[in-house]
Amino acid sequence: MSEHGNPKEHLRHVVKHVAHFLPAQGPIGVFIHHNTLHAFQHLPFEKAVLEASNLFQTEPYMTEVEYRDALSRSRIRAEDIDAVLAREADAEIVPGLQRRNLWRAMLTPGVRAFDAAGTAWRMEEGDLAEDFRSPSLRALFHACLALTEAVQSVRPPAGRAADEVVHPWLIRLCSVFLDQGMSYWPMPGREEGFYLAVRKLLSQPGALYPQGLSGVGEEFRRQIVREDSAEDVVMAFLGLDQNNWEPRLREELLALPGWPGLFSQLENDPALFPHDPVPCSLADFLAVRLTLVKVALENGECAAPPPAADPEAERIARAAALYDAARLAKLTAAIVDAWTPQRWSRFVVEVESFDSLERRRVYHLAYERWHEQQILLGLASNRRENPPTNRRLRPLAQVFFCIDEREESIRRALEEVDPLVETFSAAGFFGVAVEYKGIDDARGVSLCPVVVKPQHAIRELATAEDAWLQEQRLFRRRLLARLSRTIQVGSRSLVRGALSTAVLGTLTAVPLITRVLAPRQYGKLRDILNRAFLPVPRTELTLMRDDESSQDKVEGLLLGFSHTEKADRVASVLVPAGLTQGFSRLVVILGHGSTSLNNPHESAYDCGACGGRRGGPNARLFAMMANRPPIRAELATRGIVIPDDTWFIGGDHDTCSDHITLFDLEAVPPTHTDALNTLRVSFDMARARNAHERSRRFESCPPNATPEAALRHVEERSEHLAQPRQECGHATNAVCFVGRREVTRGLFLDRRSFLVSYDPNGDPADENLARLMGAVVPVCGGINLEYYFSRVDNERYGCGSKLPHNVTGLIGVMNGQASDLRTGLPLQMVEIHEPVRILFVVETTPERLEQVILGNPIVKEFVVNRWIRIATMDPDTGRIQIRRDAGYEDLQGELPTLPTAPSSIAWYQGKMDHLPMARIQSAANGGNR
Amino acid sequence: MTPLQLILLGVVLAPGAVFALFSLLWLLGWDAPERALTRTTAIVYSVATAAVAWMAWAMHMAGLESIAVPLGDWFTVHDYHFPLVLLADRLSLPFLALTVILVGLIGQFSATYLHRDPGFARFYILLHLFAFGALLIFSAGSFDLIIGGWEMVGLTSVLLISFFHYRLGPVEGALHVFTIYRACDIGLITAAFALHHYAHTASFVNGMPQVSSGDATVIGLLLLLSAAGKSAQVPFSGWLPRAMEGPTPSSAIFYGAISVHAGAYLLLRAQPILAESSIASGAVVLVGLMTALHGTIVGRTSADAKTSLAYAALAQVGVVFMEIGFGWTWVPVMHIIGHAMVRTLQFLRAPSMLRDYHQVHAAAGGQVEKTGKHLESMFPPGVQLWLYRLAMDRGHLDTILERGFVQPLLALSGLLARLDRMGLGAGGPRPEQTRSHRWLISRFR
DSSP: OOTTSSHHHHHHHHHHHHHTTSOOOOOTTSOOOOOTTGGGTTSOHHHHHHHHHHHHTOOSSOOHHHHHHHHHTTSSOHHHHHHHHHTSOOOEEETTEEHHHHHHHIIIIIOOOOOTTTHHHHHHTSHHHHHTTSHHHHHHHHHHHHHOOOOOOOOOOOOOHHHHHHHHHHHHHHHHHHOSSOSSSOOTTGGGOHHHHHHHHHHSSSOOOOGGGTTHHHHHHHHHHHTOOHHHHHHHHHOSOGGGHHHHHHHHHHTSOHHHHHHHHHHHOGGGOSSOOOOOOHHHHHHHHHHHHHHHHHTTOOOOOOOOOOHHHHHHHHHHHHHHHHHHTTOOHHHHHHSOHHHHHHHHHHHHHSOHHHHHHHHHHHHHHHHHHHHHHHHHHHHHHSOOOOOOSOOSEEEEEESOGGGHHHHHHHHHHOTTEEEEEEOTTTTOOEEEEOTTOSSOEEESOTTOOOOEEEEEEEOGGGHHHHHHHHHHHHHHHHHHHHHHHHTTSSHHHHHHHHHHGGGGHHHHHHHHHOHHHHHHHHHHHHHHHSOOOOEEEOOBOOSGGGOOEETTEEESBOHHHHHHHHHHHHHHHTOSSOOOSEEEEEEEEOOOSSOTTGGGGSBGGGTSBOOHHHHHHHHHHHHOHHHHHHHHHTTOOOOTTOEEEEEEEETTTOOEEEOOGGGSOGGGHHHHHHHHHHHHHHHHHHHHHHHTTOTTSOTTOOHHHHHHHHHHHHHOTTOSOSSOTTTTOOEEEEEOHHHHTTEEOTTOEEEEEOOGGGOTTSHHHHHHHHHHHHHHHHHHHHHHHHHHTTTTTSOOOSTTEEEETTTEEEETTSOOOBOSOOHHHHTTOOOOOOEEEEESOHHHHHHHHHHOHHHHHHHHTTSSEEEEEOTTTOOEEEEETTEEEEOOSOOOOOOEESSHHHHHTTOOSOOOOEEEHHHHOSOOO | OOHHHHHHHHHHHHHHHHHHHHHHHHHTTOOOOHHHHHHHHHHHHHHHHHHHHHHHHHHHHHTOSEEEEEEEEEEEETTEEEEEEEEEETTHHHHHHHHHHHHHHHHHHHHHHTTTOTTHHHHHHHHHHHHHHHHHHHHBSBHHHHHHHHHHHHHHHHHHHTSSTTSHHHHHHHHHHHHHHHHHHHHHHHHHHHHHHHHSOOBOTTSOOOOOHHHHHHHHHHHHHHHHHHTTOTTSTTHHHHGGGSOHHHHIIIIIISHHHHHHHHHHHTHHHHHHOHHHHHHHHHHHHHHHHHHHHHHHHOOBHHHHHHHHHHHHHHHHHHHHHTTOSHHHHHHHHHHHHHHHHHHHTGGGHHHHHHHHHHHTTTOOOOOSSSSGGGSOHHHHHHHHHHHHTGGGHHHHHIIIIIHHHHHHHHHHHHHHHHHTOTTOOOGGGSHHHHHHHHHHO
């Protein structure tokens, strides 16, 4: 019976399809932000979140309580709800009652939730009893109760008792199979794949299995005799009815989604394995899982369905919900009693179809509208008051940051400290997609967005005169590695462990006590010792590939860039940003990354545009390329004239400790030393201010701390073993502005806005915009949506609190000792996040933007399905238009006068919450162009 | 009371007093600010550390072997009495010091780690109760008093495992641990009874009570049962990985440092009794040996940070048991202290294992020495697989307990329940069907 052709083919097809529903997160060492509901991205947002919520048993939005709370503190205003309702279809339910009015009443002040268990009690002693003091309400309730019919409520499905027996085994098997070096004794036979290794292991005689799994050995032995492949096992379990395969497989996989999700990721891209690749396949996982489940079911591990609720109690709860809606709609017992049965049932359908999910959808849209109004009206007002002006002076320096919203504050701080500094931003890999291997790295890693495959390899090598230092460094690092490994392994082994703990163990008190009581000082001490012991050679990057003959291939990659390629890379950053002339004497390119301890999610704080890694090497490489005279000559032919007295410097900003490292300073011409020193002083002041602004969110930093104290505070965070919130990461991100800095300069955007430098005037064919949007929409949209979902359902879309996390196999985290792999973001990263879809504001016209959107299928999907919100700002007039389904709509509402503050500190000092936009005078009066 | 006695009393009672105060205020509805809890903790344990240090120094200078603080009798019946007496001697002092230092450190660590967690106050309150219990164990002058501390440590341990009680895993784990603890506590309680019976006292302030060799065997084995349960020795080891559901700092102090060594302390205390009986000390060595082997082989196959540390700790505690069984005293004490320090730090750094390994890997140029290729490969392949599976299933210990003990017990209780119903007349009215019940319900409608 093969209605779908070859059953094996069909199985592969089904498995591949079902795999889409699994979490798409690779080994945790490299954390790549992506839309948690990527599998649903072809659907409109509101539909997708509901479907996913049904499938995964997750929350699509925040809880009603949270929206009500937002309502009570005017984070949602009545006018926001009205504006959202105005876009919904209206209808007359019964004469005198419009749908919109009913919905509005059910939203604000809002209906209460009733369940079968609690309603009777609430009628006697709770809020309903309070209501009943009013005779009219009591009458209304009884009128509703009399009309309400009992409904057959949907029973929750019986629990999966087999899972309780199967999962502990399955989890342990998965973790030892995928282990990248945590356990001392690797799983025997794992190079043959999961299914074969497990089959061999569990079919050995002489084991004692728990009751629920007894007979698993025989089952695997039968499979050996039959010479089953993994697919045979899966098909045997699924039976002949192929239509049933997909739901069965989906149910089995979603009962424990994290582990098979990782199998699937590693099957698709074995390069994700950090150290020891093993052959991975989802079919293997399924074969093992289904064999165990089969045995457990045969042993009678089935759960009884949950007991039925009392139908009368359910009817009362239903009546109470209807009563509550009727009460809010200002209906009375007399009106309700006078209705015909048809009217009553129309009312019931209307109330019950505006259920909690629907209400939360409307609440959410209103919640987002408030934000949209705040941002767009603020931007429009600022644009009107402070139109972009032409630059008067040559800036002291120009600094490129990453578009990352966390860099917004340090850019502003730098502009405040030195108004003569001009800042730009570009995606943090700065156009150089490379496979990079530093002097301390074991192998090369891709430093570019994940969607890009680097074609070029860059190696960091010690300079010729420092080669001996590098030799020494290498040797000593090996020595340290061996020592550290011996201690790590030895302290966990029996004999070596006994000797070392008994004899030397007490000495551990010293690091234990210092690390807990004085983490920052410990970090400093460690750095001093490192510097004393490990010499640091000067290095250079192998970026040369000036002639054809040197096209040495390294693992299929080109070593370094040719002239044209270099010029392309440099131009790809400078041109869209509009920096083609008027270069200052110093141009600094700052990549970023984040350093923290005891943090399996460390990579999630790194640069998203560098594939969850640090962008420092890219910045350094960019600067080196831009400094080469032949490249400048090539660039000059393309209209980018870099004066001879302009010098590029690469650097790295640590978003956790707020350290700024500048590279290759010995190469800076002596003529630029003074300017460099001035700039470094400004950097130091800016990073202290940045630390201070970040610290306003930290309860543990005293609110009256000086910037210097705040800098020490964030340094300590980065070194603290116990710190679960090393930094706030991308939390609170909500906006992405694509346009000239002059439009946003001087605005306090509260570290919530990605900023992409884009000069609409230098882009007649919209090529630059298309390239920028193609890169930033998936990156920023992915980050934003991952935060959204991890925030609205932290336990299921996110990975819950970090505190019980336990690193497993060096590839992920579990809760405790035997849980599913936890994917998504931890509670500590998202707790202050406001879940709104990111609002793009692009400096262009609707016609131009629409062309760009339709020209890129990925961007189109994001925009058309409303996974992001988008608006345009006219480059000449500043007119703002918002993209709706029906077309572009002018921004409504009165332009506010933005509050002003002399400095950022004056605006945020002493406040912990999200802050509205404001004009910061000291940052605004720069030498803008 | 001399100053030294007062200090000892103060050190032991201070955490108890803090516990009582904060839990009372909590019950009264006071939502203690984090700072109040952490500051108090910091002050109490830094003062306590200084006090213990001074006590040790003063005792050393005065040449005192021990100090005892008699607190009167709990109750007296004829010549039968339960004296409450605290004792600080050369055995208890290192443990007292270890406890106050580590609890202080964990308190400091958790101030940051648990910041903003809804269970913050609960954690600190339980930490103080734990410290009180542990100090009571280590300063008790009689086995009766040890029981008191023993139960407090057990209870806080269970409550902290279920710290994240809104999830199923932690609660199930906690219940498992609770069951094992309670079952094994029978040993300590019965041993105390036995001592009262044989020697008419369970106090060891004036030296360990003298018992005959046969009685020593009984008491020694009972104490071993209790110690093995608390220290997760074979065959009870299965609870230890389940205890990893709690927050990391509590895993560190309980299962890396103090609670897991409490069993060893009990046996160290009872060493004079064990010395009387070669059977009992042989059993201690045997249990220790089995645990050491069990811990090391299971630890070798554990792929997650906390379990692998838990079994590494277990192996060392097994070695400590062996050392105690051999009749040594100072070796196990040194071993315990060193081991507690190492393991605490390792537990606290457990999330760093990822980064540590990557660094070692990079520094070694991508060539990390492969492990598990020497000893393991000496066995024939079939045995290797068998052994690997044995290790992966943690020695099948849970299955052995489940099938050999829990299920027969459940079957027996089911049988008894049936007999019970038969005896009382099957088919009788259930309580909610009786007239009195209906009357009661109608009264409150």
